[in-house]
Amino acid sequence: DVKVTQSSRYLVKRTGEKVFLECVQDMDHENMFWYRQDPGLGLRLIYFSYDVKMKEKGDIPEGYSVSREKKERFSLILESASTNQTSMYLCASSSPGLAGGYEQYFGPGTRLTVT
């Protein structure tokens, strides 16, 4: 079974702090994604990566950055946390298989509260 793990289930940080959210997948997937989930807004893509050291902006990248130094690990960084970044953060990974499935496998999420 594919497993995507996220470093924390719950996190409370103060405004202005630098925040690191870590995601690790164990299936050698090329693609990794960071989403935020807010009530009534669904899942919105922050950043994604198709390969090591490669990153592309998603739909809402402002205030975030990412790092992918190893294939299995994708980090989301909030340079200076703000209260409007309070949200559920979901990491996902996928790989273009022979059947072209492209199924995204999600981690359990990190609920971040910025006070």
Next chain:
Amino acid sequence: GENVEQHPSTLSVQEGDSAVIKCTYSDSASNYFPWYKQELGKGPQLIIDIRSNVGEKKDQRIAVTLNKTAKHFSLHITETQPEDSAVYFCAASIAFQKLVFGTGTRLLVSP
């Protein structure tokens, strides 16, 4: 860019009834349409998907239909059970890798 609208936002049914969730997309180039189910405290999980060269796909009690002309697709769940209670998300993709999600439907199945 692609925009996906999903309705209804909440849906309550009695056990055994059918449930239908509808989505519309804006970009006619989209060619992949997955549906994800998110149970409480978990990440979303793929339950069924359909590609633009197919009009309907079925897997036991769940089915998805696609109308490319109207740019809408729907999830159908028959003989609903309490364990079907969850939040369901539709999504659309052009490149098979970057997904644009709908806003979600909270389905509640009452015994």
